[in-house]
Amino acid sequence: MAWIESNQELGRHPKMKKLARLLSISWPEAVGYLHYLWWWALDFAQDGDLSKYEAGDIADAVMWKGDPEEFVNALLEAGFLDANEDGGWEIHDWYDYAGKLLEQRRAQAEYRQRQYSLYNDLRLTRAVKKRDGDICQYCGKTVNWKDRRGPDGGTYDHVDPYGENSIENIVVSCRSCNSKKGKRTPEEAGMPLITGGYSVDNSRNMQVSGRNTVEKSTITVPNLTVPNNTVPNNDDKSSNSPPPVPYEKIRELFNSTCPSFAKVLGINGKRKIAVAARWKEHPDLDFFKEYFERVEASDFLKGKNDLNWKATFDWLMNAANMDKVREGKYGGDRGGKRHGIGVDKKHSGKDDGNFTLSGGFKLATEDESSTEDES
DSSP states (O other): OEEEEEOGGGGGOHHHHHHHHHHTOOHHHHHHHHHHHHHHHHHHOTTSBOTTSOHHHHHHHHTOOSOHHHHHHHHHHHTSEEEOTTSOEEETTGGGTHHHHHHHHHHHHHHHHHHHHHHTOHHHHHHHHHHHTTBOTTTOOBOBTTOSSSTTBEEEEESSTTSOSSTTTEEEEEHHHHHHHOSSOHHHHTOOOOOTTEEEETTEEEEOSSSOOOEEOOEEETTEEETTTOSOOTTOOOOOSOOOOOHHHHHHHHHHHOTTSOOOOOOOHHHHHHHHHHHHHOOOHHHHHHHHHHHHHOTTTTTOSTTOOOOOHHHHTSHHHHHHHHTTTTSSOOOOOBTTBOOOTTTTTOOSTTOOHHHHEEEEEOOOSOOSOOO
């Protein structure tokens, strides 16, 4: 469930004052209508694009009783709505937060589905437990499978957090290490899979600690091989896992291919989740190169439009926006009007002062209470 944290500046900012004046209402009323618009969009326009809605739809959404076109025009002139290249409307700066929320929701949904599939695949979990026994593959402690909440409880971890449910990518882990590693690879978390506790007998790796003594197969994941934990295994074509996400190469490719845009200095946090999601869909650097070339060729995306709006790297990594760019929807400057509502070029798409929608409110989701495999 999402919630909105309103900045105290919002109630007295010049943009809010302007909206109240244009609609001949009080400031508190203007704040309320704007919040109703944001709340409604979370459910019915999650990408912030209102193009499919009429002015009357938007007025109904916020319970505005006056002229619908007057209400939408006021939002445009005050800078809370932008006109897009298709002649529709978009909520100003919506992707800065709502886009990240959608990526987070998508990632959580994929995680829950993957967890459901994993714990219902008894054949896989039995094979992993047979190989690893009761030993956490990160810290070496003996896990307690009956403890379903404590740090020493036993669970399963995805070595590659974005990899599939496979014998090569699932290991036994204690809940403490599982939570600490989170959505990172062992290298990123500084938590290499253990090599101690195993003796190498010629071609066999035998587990000598833990309750069971069984033959231990080698765990192979992109750029990591354990228990030897030695050199990158780039020549191993047998793994079905997708290639690791080349964050740095994608960053460099964007900076070199799109010189007209602000350079990307780093890919981390929620931006990293978005890039990983796009890589999972298109695991090919040539795809990203062609995509960035199309972006650089678009005058509209570079800011040559009536709105003085310019795309950002985060905006480009949104799934819906990527599809629109690839479909050629930003290949020309088409600006315009919709439903007879004019767009004031002097105000549309611009900020008054330093205020932006991102400064007006923040979106977040409730933290997951469980520490179960946060990969």
